[in-house]
Amino acid sequence: GIRKKEVNVLCLGLDNSGKTTIINHLKPTNTQAQDVVPTIGFNIEKFKTSTLSFTVFDMSGQTRYRNLWEHYYKESQAIIFVVDSGDKLRMVVAKEELDTLLNHQDIRSRRMPVLFFANKIDLRDAMSSVKVSQLLCLESIKDKPWHICASDAVKGEGLQEGVEWLQGTES
Numbered sequence: 001g002i003r004k005k006e007v008n009v010l011c012l013g014l015d016n017s018g019k020t021t022i023i024n025h026l027k028p029t030n031t032q033a034q035d036v037v038p039t040i041g042f043n044i045e046k047f048k049t050s051t052l053s054f055t056v057f058d059m060s061g062q063t064r065y066r067n068l069w070e071h072y073y074k075e076s077q078a079i080i081f082v083v084d085s086g087d088k089l090r091m092v093v094a095k096e097e098l099d100t101l102l103n104h105q106d107i108r109s110r111r112m113p114v115l116f117f118a119n120k121i122d123l124r125d126a127m128s129s130v131k132v133s134q135l136l137c138l139e140s141i142k143d144k145p146w147h148i149c150a151s152d153a154v155k156g157e158g159l160q161e162g163v164e165w166l167q168g169t170e171s
């Protein structure tokens with residue numbers, strides 16, 4: 001049959017933000033992991049939509065592994081950046097990592113789409129996606145298409161909307 005267009009996606013964000021839980025939900029049901037554990041280094045995962053084949057580099061967000069991220073910038077065509085909406089204390093750290101990412105020489109000059117998940121919206125004191133986008137200053141991103149979705153990765157809510165947006169940017 002016709003091969004689907006392949007897209008390499010880098011999934012980034014602080015440790016415990018929910019990256020692996022999100023990617024796990026997007027995989028075919030029979031390949032989903034029963035329990036999600038903190039990622040060591042990174043994992044490579046694949047899933048398909050009606051028009052695209054995604055290869056996801058699900059990176060560890062732990063401080064000691066964050067220096068791995070940049071090695072995968074060049075070969076990625078899109079970024080998923082996950083934020084824990086309930087983690088007010090570390091929102092400034094998430095912003096620092098985002099700014100470092102967006103200013104990197106392998107990212108800066110490129111019009112690659114960035115999909116944000118304001119994850120864990122089910123938490124009682126979670127910030128809204130509008131609040132998260134304000135704290136991350138997303139409006140200042142002018143050179144890339146970006147989109148933010150509120151999500152609950154445990155229930156799988158909000159994920160499809162994000163993937164559909166990503167898919168639309170590739171057509």
Ligand code: GTP
Nearest residue numbers: 015016017018019020021038039060061120152153
């Ligand atoms: P690292 O691999 O260490 O970078 O973390 P990660 O970003 O991959 O986070 P992971 O997916 O391992 O999730 C961390 C914890 O948050 C797990 O206990 C998840 O069950 C939980 N979690 C993920 N998404 C949600 C969510 O939307 N709501 C709630 N309440 N918990 C979530």
Ligand code: MG
Nearest residue numbers: 019020038039
């Ligand atoms: Mg992980």
